[in-house]
Amino acid sequence: xxxxxxxxxxxxxxxxxxxxxxxxxxxxxxxxxxxxxxxxxxxxxxxxxxxxxxxxxxxxxxxxxxxxxxxxxxxxxxxxxxxxxxxxxxxxxxxxxxxxxxxxxxxxxxxxxxx
Amino acid sequence: xxxxxxxxxxxxxxxxxxxxxxxxxxxxxxxxxxxxxxxxxxxxxxxxxxxxxxxxxxxxxxxxxxxxxxxxxxxxxxxxxxxxxxxxxxxxxxxxxxxxxxxxxxxxxxxxxx
Numbered sequence: 001x002x003x004x005x006x007x008x009x010x011x012x013x014x015x016x017x018x019x020x021x022x023x024x025x026x027x028x029x030x031x032x033x034x035x036x037x038x039x040x041x042x043x044x045x046x047x048x049x050x051x052x053x054x055x056x057x058x059x060x061x062x063x064x065x066x067x068x069x070x071x072x073x074x075x076x077x078x079x080x081x082x083x084x085x086x087x088x089x090x091x092x093x094x095x096x097x098x099x100x101x102x103x104x105x106x107x108x109x110x111x112x113x114x115x
Numbered sequence: 116x117x118x119x120x121x122x123x124x125x126x127x128x129x130x131x132x133x134x135x136x137x138x139x140x141x142x143x144x145x146x147x148x149x150x151x152x153x154x155x156x157x158x159x160x161x162x163x164x165x166x167x168x169x170x171x172x173x174x175x176x177x178x179x180x181x182x183x184x185x186x187x188x189x190x191x192x193x194x195x196x197x198x199x200x201x202x203x204x205x206x207x208x209x210x211x212x213x214x215x216x217x218x219x220x221x222x223x224x225x226x227x228x229x
Binding site: 004006031033035040041042043044045048055056091093095102103104105106107108109 | 119121149151156157158159160161164204212213214215216217218219220221222
């Protein structure tokens, strides 16, 4: 069973461009979480999605950031008009169920660098 | 109140020694406390986790000690090995949110010297 896959692993964008980060959850997992890790800091929760639904986006900036998890295909985290402060590692995790008892399995992350 | 404070920021331990990392929290609604291990360039991997109905949980060389009244929990790595050199994150969550909304500590970079 392949683990959580994220691509690209590294992404370089210039200020003002768009960044699209993809996450394919583990087989059988229908719950996806996105976290951001700034240099020398812990991970910060951004958004929790189930198939076709955003359940909690309380950690996601209101402007420029959006996430989706379509019925078919990977989950996408989109950052429009990137700024230097968006440079970070973005991790997604998946779980087979929710409710507070679940274990989240993390992908290897996408390291975004904004020039 | 949502913070989890972790210390130390970095730690150097001799091979065979005991590594101890501490975390403290304020939110009494937290009811799940996992520890994650992260190697450079990789995502965090669940190492061990505890719920507040027990004061200690042991898995191999890794032990979580939990003090509910002090709102503190710690990770002990016995017989530390160079392969344990990694960054360790404590985290906490509450089932009140309906899902595991993990709040992470800032991490401890552990180096085990040969």
